[in-house]
Amino acid sequence: MSKINSKIPEGPVAEKWDNFKAHQNLVNPANKRKLDIIVVGTGLAGASAAASLGELGFNVKNFCYQDSPRRAHSIAAQGGINAAKNYPNDGDSIYRLFYDTVKGGDYRARESNVYRLAQVSNDIIDQCVAQGVPFAREYGGLLDNRSFGGAQVSRTFYARGQTGQQLLLGAYGALNRQIAKGTVKMYPRTEMLDLVVVDGKARGIIVRNLITGEIERHFGHAVVIATGGYGNVFFLSTNAMGSNGSAAWQIYKRGAYFANPCYVQIHPTCIPVHGEFQSKLTLMSESLRNDGRIWVPKKKEDSEKIRAGKLRPEDLKEEDRDYYLERRYPAFGNLVPRDVASRAAKERCDAGFGVGATGLAVYLDFKSAIERLGQNVIEERYGNLFQMYEKIVDENPYKTPMMIYPAIHYTMGGIWVDYELQTSIPGLFAIGEANFSDHGANRLGASALMQGLADGYFVLPYTIQNYLADEIHTPRMSTDAPEFVKTEDEIKARIDTLMAIKGSKSVDSFHKRLGHIMWDYVGMARNKTGLEKAIKEIQIIREEFWKDVRIPGDTKGVNSELEKATRVADFLELGELMARDALNREESCGGHFREEFQTPEGEAMRNDVDFTYAAAWEFKGENTEPELHKEALKYEAIEVKQRNYK
Amino acid sequence: MDLTLKVWRQANATAKGKFEQYKVNDISPDTSFLEMMDVMNENLIQQGVEPVAFDHDCREGICGMCSLFVNGRAHGPDDDITTCQLHMRKFKDGETITIEPWRAAAFPVIKDLMVDRAAFDKILQAGGFVSVNTGGVPDANAIPIGKAEADEAMDAATCIGCGACVATCKNSSAMLFVSAKVSQLALLPQGKIEAKRRAKNMLAKMDEMGFGSCSNTGACEVECPKGISLAHIARFNREFIKAKFND
Missing domain, CATH: 3.90.700.10 (Succinate dehydrogenase/fumarate reductase flavoprotein, catalytic domain)
Structure with a gap:
């Protein structure tokens, strides 16, 4: 348990972020040019981070599997983005947004991160307006707000039913500007397949070029994962067809803890x-x-x-x-x-x-x-x-x-990160939906856009420097280093194994079977018997997959079935961890509802005595049970109560 | 529904392509067009044939990744939709459906029905943004913007970058796409500061990328899944001429 260090700054919750910024290490402009940062993903978190880091003067390499960064699935967010502006004069404040988010998350989020989120929320709206995001306005020319679930104030800014699209295009514009300047190099249609760790630090990634099929190595002084959630483990979800959990799963297998995988938003x-x-x-x-x-x-x-x-x-x-x-x-x-x-x-x-x-x-x-x-x-x-x-x-x-x-929509669980958004692997960061920290067991509407942009524009560009300040003497590493070669060989071997199976069933057929198991037993209502059954069933499907999957074509050039296969292979492992986490959490909270733990009226019943913690799982090897680390959640600025919307 | 599909197959960018015919049976009219394509591919996999490559992602009409010319129309026989929003109820039982990639010199075929639309990204990199860094910007309500202007900017900003306008235009012009961004930013005070350089740079990049000229026939507007109006091309022309007078 001592392995968890969330690095929450000292002081009252309202002063922690200012305290951190006042004392953190920074990198001077001349040194920024010498540092390479890899950002994987171009959604709200990834694009805003890549653009902001490029503006600061770092060398950024940005990757996405789509044909253009503009297509990341943040584009599909409809309703809006929250901020504590209190423009409608209806009683909103930073504290109230913080309070609503912690309460909405059923008291399972990290207090200090949520407070910071509420603090920077207002800056996001200013930033987006400055970029030319056409938010809805009143006749007087000022911004309009609407209300969303879990709040009694109207704090949601919106652009018709396409708010995610407009915010993403704003971030994509900022990214394009940096691409034109040469501070960001963009790699579209490129998928991360593994992380390269050298002497315990994240130093690069192995990717597959989805057009040529080539496997490539990329070095970075730091690696940022912004690859979104893993909702597609259910096959049917509101996620895009290509949305996947593979980057998150691969870094988990390299040592990054995976937190609260059972928290899924329906x-x-x-x-x-x-x-x-x-x-x-x-x-x-x-x-x-x-x-x-x-x-x-x-x-x-x-x-x-x-x-x-x-x-x-x-x-x-x-x-x-x-x-x-x-x-x-x-x-x-x-x-x-x-x-x-x-x-x-x-x-x-x-x-x-x-x-x-x-x-x-x-x-x-x-x-x-x-x-x-x-x-x-x-x-x-x-x-x-x-x-x-x-x-x-x-x-x-x-x-x-x-x-x-x-329907399955969002995953609150994700890669465990500390206050600085750094994972348990030094030099590896996770932002946006890919991390776990801000939404607890349930996310409020219009808060995903807020968190993605908060992480990318206003949090990571600060916190990553606290790490990079110690890396200014690390020269760029050759990607011929043995760690790169070894990781690439492992990936190639995995792909060759998949291609050599030449079985009888399509990738989708396995994915659909997994989805049914997940929806029936790890969906809206869960219980011990069902979860134990799910773990067994997933293991059976996984075993069959590796014996009987059919992937036509070869590894050269475009091969959509191979792309799907590597993602589904990971989902077949991730699904099991979700069931394990759900089994461990013997309470009902937010999106996690255990039928054994409910009030006589059918409301969720938390168990604060035993479960006020974030469950951070550590990979211990194939077919070995993962180890659970508990990060105790302390509430100093909020009184923990049973949620009541009556 | 039982259908015959005439599908464009092309191994890679340099290979010669041709149509292949495939049959799909028992398709429900409530199935989406891409789900019907999934069924076709599932059949091909079972037959040991390599499935047809096509671009798609969000499947809810917003990411702009799906393309396809279906029976001679960009995004198929329905109005104001992308291919992923097209449903089989728009076809007749027993029909033969022709499925082709976008065809434009600036959008080379990658494989089968997939094309390369990187030229769109390059055009936007030439100026489709407001040059502000993160942080240090004024309060969001510091500059009021009239509702009519904001709404019109939003109309232009709904462009999903799918390329239907280019694929439909007889000249393969990207004017509707480029004008949507120029017009959005020209309507907003934040975008006005760089308006001149934006209009000139984006137009120059459009020409450089091999898109054709606009002859104002309006076919692009008809096929745009987001209903972006030709009026934005007029505004773009005005912005461009204004910029030229200042040279």
Whole structure:
């Protein structure tokens, strides 16, 4: 347990970040030019970090698997970004944003990191406006805000339903400027396959060029992982098809601890699954819960009629509808946090009140908002989301209520990092969704964009210098060093093994099987028996995968099946660690719901005495149980309470 | 639905390509077009044939990675969508569907249906940004911006960089793409400071990358999945002329 050192600065929580910055080591401009930094990923965290580090004068190498950095999956974030500006004068403050985030995370986040996040949130909005991000505005020319789940103030800045796109394009613009200047060298269509560690420090990465198939070595004085979350372990999720957990998993196997892998966010408002060929799930922004009301029929027979197509939802009388969130949580109503809203939907559907052909859907209804505000206002607020829904489902949501159901969306767990965002391997950093530190067991809406940009623009560019200040005498290392050669050989051997299997089943078929196991046993509701079963089943699928997977083509040139295979091979290990972590955590908190631990009303029951810690797992070798390190979570500025949204 | 697919296959950038025919059966009309392609590829893998390479990622119409010319239209037979948002209900049972990559000199084919759109990145690197460093910027509400201007800037900023405009244009011009960025930033006070140099540099880079000229036929606007208006090209032209007068 002594292996964990979170390096939280001294002093009251409100002064820690200033204290750190006042005393940290910096690198002078002449020395910055001598230092190389590798950034893997170009989402909000990666692009903002690469651009900011380039501006400071470091030599940055930035990698992404997509054809352009602009396509990273941050682009798909819809609803907005939080900040404690208090422009609406409704009582917001840095402390309140901090408090809401810690509470929303069910008291499982690191207090000092969250406070810093709230502190820099305002700078992010300023930065984005300066870049030309076209946020929504009032007629007076000032910025508009809307409300999101888990907060009683309106602190969310937005650009229609495409906030992630606009913020990412802002960061991508800053990145482009540095690419043109030559401070950042961009490597698109390049995937990181392993980390090179020399004398205990991260010194480079091994990548595959996805066009030529060549395996390449890259040196860096420090390596930054900004590769997002691992939600695609479930096969069906709101993640992009290429989103993967491989960089995170490979560094875990090189010694970086993986924290709280069981904390997965299941987003309450996604378009329900339609069939077995479905490849991904589409999110309908949480912002819709500002004006949409969630309901199912009060009577089971009405649900049955709707499922059979004998009754239209818009024809069901007001008194026959059960607005179950407003009924159960009058204080927050439809704007309860995501974990609470998701479980409530599952509860109604499991009890037989669900709608849609499968019975696994609830309604999100805009009728009263359209009556109150007019269709044009709703169109202006959510037009692109309504259009997206209509294209997929072939129904007009202005007339017929939307059907929604929870789906895997975000992973709060991730690579363990200290206050400086450094992993347990010196010189290796993890930022954005890839790390674990800020959202605890549940992330509030519009906080992912905030965290990604906070890490990339305003935290890492400071903290990484505290490490690099001691590296100014380290010369650039040749990538012919034995550690590079050895790591590359290992990767090549792994790829050759995969290609040589020449089995009978496609990569996707294994991925889908894994996804079913994960959703059934490591999904919205978990229990001991199910989790133990999941661990066994995953091991069986993994064994079959390595005996029977079929990858056509060869290693030269584009080979999409090989790309998928290396990612799924890692998911088949990561899934097991998630189940193990869920099994270990004998309590319910945030996105982690253990059926054995709930109140008589079905609310999550935490166990603060035994589980107020972050679970950091250390890899101990193939087919060996990982070792658990516990980082105790201390709350000094906040009183720990049972969450209550009633 | 049972369908015949005529798919462009090309081993690499220099190889000669040709159409191959594949059949897919029992496709639900609620399946998305790319999910239908997944089924086709799953069949090919089972037959020991190398699957068809195509670009795709978010599958919700925002990343801009999917491309495809389907039955002669960029992103297929529906309006205001990307290929990943196209659903099979737009086709008829028994239909033959022709699937091709974007075809433009500036977008060389990499393999099968994948093309290289790095030229778009290069154009934006030539000036598609506001030159501010991280930190030290004014408060976000320090400069009010009229709602109409902000909304119009947002209309332009919704460009996803997919390249449908180029693939559709008979001259393979990138004017709609370039103008969307120039126009967004020209409408905002933050972008005005560099407006002249941006318009000139981005246009020069567009020409250098091998895109054709704009003859204002408006085909790009029709096929743009985000409905970006031709009016942005007009604004770009105005910005460019303004900049030239200052030379």
